[in-house]
Amino acid sequence: MDTSTRAAKIPSFQQTEINWDNLDKTKLYVVGAGMFSGVTVALYPVSVVKTRMQVASGEAMKRNAMATFKNILKVDGVPGLYRGFVTVITGAVPTRIIFLTALETTKAASLKLVEPFKLSEPVQAAIANGLGGLSASTFSQAVFVPIDVVSQKLMVGGYSGHAKYKGGIDVARNIIKTDGVRGLYRGFGLSVMTYAPSSAVWWASYGSSQRIIWSALDHLNDKGDAPSQLKIAGVQATGGIIAGAVTSFVTTPIDTIKTRLQVMDNQNKPKASEVVKILIAEDGWKGLYRGLGPRFFSSSAWGTSMIVCYEYLKRLCAKVEEV
Structure with missing residues (x-):
């Protein structure tokens, strides 16, 4: 049997997936920290805009995402788009390590548990990825x-009547x-x-849509x-965009x-x-969906960037099989 024949019998998703056991964990954590930090730098301003819209009061409530963005630039300049960034990036590394370890180990265990039920691939992927x-x-x-608590306070400091702080340590000390x-x-x-569901x-959306x-x-x-x-x-x-759309609509309120x-x-x-x-x-009820636009963009952009980077990272950190 030649290579092309073997490849034809192996579904594409099986050719592209890399299991947790086949990863160099040390390399994954070190390279991943740098990669995800870069994505955070690029997308952080969207989080600031979303947060400002969610806490707006008075006239500020009438501003859409672009108007909010322009107001931040007008009042605080580019640094205003990165309020609380140092705090977030400091906590990002340990958070990501915990997240990725729990994600991959649970996925692997869940796939083994659902395998005897003979479910379709998209359903198996949705269950394992969701868990x-x-x-x-x-x-x-x-x-x-x-x-998150500290960074949110820094993001809205001096805005719509909220107190202004000198930095993350000042916020934490005050709290x-x-x-x-x-x-x-x-x-x-x-x-x-919010975040667990x-x-x-x-x-779950990403895993099943990718299989489909x-x-x-x-x-x-x-x-x-x-x-x-x-x-x-x-x-x-594409799977990341679909997942972002579904998630932002369900969880924004x-x-x-x-x-x-x-x-x-306090x-x-x-x-x-x-x-x-x-x-x-x-x-009205639409108040529960304040910031839906930025949240959808953030969820889709972050999710898509994250998953493409993460899957590429896994390919980079895959252990070389000895012949």
Whole structure:
């Protein structure tokens, strides 16, 4: 049996996937830290715009994403688009290590568990990837939430009546002084409710859509040739866009409520239900979807960039099989 015949019998997704056991973990963490830091630099301003829109009050509520972006540049210049960035990038490395480890180990274990049920490939991928995303997000929240609370306060400092701080340490010191360490975990429950399901939906959507796309392409590939690097990146990017669209629509309301709670002064501690009432009173039900545009763009752009980089990173860090 020649190589082309063997390739024809192996689905494309199996030719492109690299299992956790076949990765050089040290190389993955070191190279990955640099790669994801670069993506964060490029997309961070979108997060700042989204956060500003979610906490806006008065006249600022009428601004769309572009108007909010221009206002930040007018008032604070380019540095205003990177408020809280140092705090975020500092916490990104340990958060990513926890996330990727939990993601891949859970995916591998889940695939073994669902294998006996003889489900279709897209369904198996959705379950395994979804459980992986859920597990990864849940474990990483312990590091991510304090970073998120501090960075959110820096993003909105001096905006719509919010206090202005000198930096991340100043924010953390102020929170601990007035509300104890638990103040750094304000919105923890909502963060888990936002990011864990969000991560599960994103990875489930990505895993299943990628299988469906590969299946369609395999039907068109009569020769059974191995997919090119360009085709692999294209399929992964398309899967990332689909996952971003689904996730942003499902989770934006919870994200808006969470952001409101995290940036409020320590003296004002409304319940999540009260925040919902305020948003609806201010802007109707669409108030729950404030920042949907930037969130969709951020989710799609970040997710697509992240997954293409991550899948490429896995190929770079794959162990060389000895002949």
